[in-house]
Amino acid sequence: MEKCNIEQIVEFIQKTFNTKEFIPLHEPRFIGNEKKYLNDCIDSTFVSSVGKYVDTFEQEFAKKVGAKYAVATVNGTAALHISLILAGVTKNDEVITQPLTFIATCNAISYIGAVPIFIDVDLNTMGMSPNSLKIFLELNCEIKNKQCINKTTGKIIKACVPMHTFGHPCKIDELKELCDKWHIVLVEDAAESLGSYYKDKHTGTFGKLGAFSFNGNKIVTSGGGGVIVTDDGTIAKRAKHLTTTAKIPHPYEYVHDEIGFNYRMPNLNAALLVAQLEQLELFLKSKRELAKLYEGFFEKIDFVDFVKEPKETSSNYWLQAIKLENKEQRDRFLEFTNRNGVMTRPIWRLMSELDMFASCQKDDLKNSKYLQDRVVNIPSSVRV
Known part of the structure; x- marks a missing residue:
């Protein structure tokens, strides 16, 4: 050169x-109602995980991407972590993903104690290759009791997490067809793809769940933030429950019915994000x-x-x-x-190629x- x-x-x-x-x-642009909504949020004193902006954001985001439900979280990694739990992934399960992704994808899998399997990407999309996935499943897997079993490890392959690299949609419909055939739950890592469409359908809405990110460098940002989208009302309700420390609603008692997570997006961040979505x-x-x-x-x-x-x-x-x-x-x-x-x-x-995943x-x-x-x-x- x-x-x-x-x-x-x-x-x-x-x-x-x-x-x-x-x-x-990549730097953010704050050219709309960001300061107005932030000041309103501060004046209301509802700056934590309860407030009108969290509710407004969830409603507007679901409309924006064409999903029935959206549940706001503190960041995209949290959204993906909870999505995998809701997909039924448990300790020692396996999750198929791509090696060409940000570390958050594999971190979320690892938080559960599950293990990633790495499948190659297509050159033109930089996202998971349906052909590579098909070959891997046919060579290495079998279906028993409506579960995908890895014949090499004997473990259940519970979920598949493709990622839409830099916002470019992968061949998500072909991946979904394969996942359905092999009884694998499709969870989309749509962290980078807000505003991206595959065959006129928004990314993140093909799988059972989709996870988005609003980190400071994303196309719209709340400083830190994420969201889970789904069309399943039961899943959405449990997503909100788990991300709110699994607290049973009550006027004053503190009772929790399972191990939950302090993952709910603060109203302050949501105020910023509502303004960003308008742009x-x-x-x-x-x-x-x-x-x-x-x-x-x-x-x-x-x-x-x-x-x-x-x-x-x-x-x-x-x-x-x-x-x-x-x-x-x-x-x-x-x-x-x-x-x-x-x-x-x-x-x-x-x-x-990272030390913690080199043996996968x-x-x-x-x-x-x-x-x-x-x-x-x-x-x-x-x-x-």
């Missing part, structure tokens, strides 16, 4: 964001406009492929991504851009390894 080529990329990004100052990877369509429009600018520019650069939304999807383009030719080129790109005030980041280290069962992970060596995120903030 010639130095001038990287310089041209840096100059284009600076021009696109209209600054030669430091350009972060979602504007944010999505800006993201897609930025994607078009990047796509047009990188078409002229021989050594860079811009990551575009897969067919039959509409992506939120949460984090814009490019693929370089090899790891050495990637490393030079990362070093140069960060040294020159343009924040870029590699894709995650594969979960299967996996397939060849060919595509995951290829992407790990080449994918870089570039500045992706909303430009308004």
Whole structure:
């Protein structure tokens, strides 16, 4: 890679964001009713887990994604953790997921005492490959008493957790078909994909449960926050119960009927998030406009492929991504851009290569390894 080529990329990004100052990877935008709702929340004194903004957020979010129910949590990891419990995952069960994901996916599995199995991703979606999942199940599994049994370990494969990488939907309908056939509960890690659609249906609503995140770098943020979505009223009711320390409702008594979690989203965070949701369509429009600018520019650069939304999807383009030719080129790109005030980041280290998950069962992970060596995120903030 010639130095001038990287310089041209840096100059284009600076021009696109209209600054030669430091350009972060992704920063939030607070341009609506955030301060108004926060002040209202503070004035009400209901700043903890009870308040009108939590209820309003849950109602508005469910409408936004087309789910019947939404239950707000303190963060996306908590949402996924509870979702897996509600999917019936227990200690020593196995959960199929992808190695190319943020650590939270595997942490949530591990909190229960379950064990991840790593299945390769598709190159075009960077999400779990239905073909790889089909091959793994046919080679390694059998159905007994309507349960999927791993013939290698003898354990039950209870759930499958695909992730919509950087907001690009994976082939979630094909994954669901396989999960249904093999009696595996589908739980979507939709942490990054608010505003993304697969075949005109919002991500996170294909499985029995879906989990979203509103961390500070997400497309809308509450500083920290998450939500569980489901169409099952019984599951939604238990989700709220478990995330509220499993306390039996009573005017003044403190009685808890099972081990619960202090995972309920505070009203203060929900106030911020209600205002952010009001701006979602504007944010999505800006993201897609930025994607078009990047796509047009990188078409002229021989050594860079811009990551575009897969067919039959509409992506939120949460984090814009490019693929370089090899790891050495990637490393030079990362070093140069960060040294020159343009924040870029590699894709995650594969979960299967981390010490705590190195002994987990996996397939060849060919595509995951290829992407790990080449994918870089570039500045992706909303430009308004």
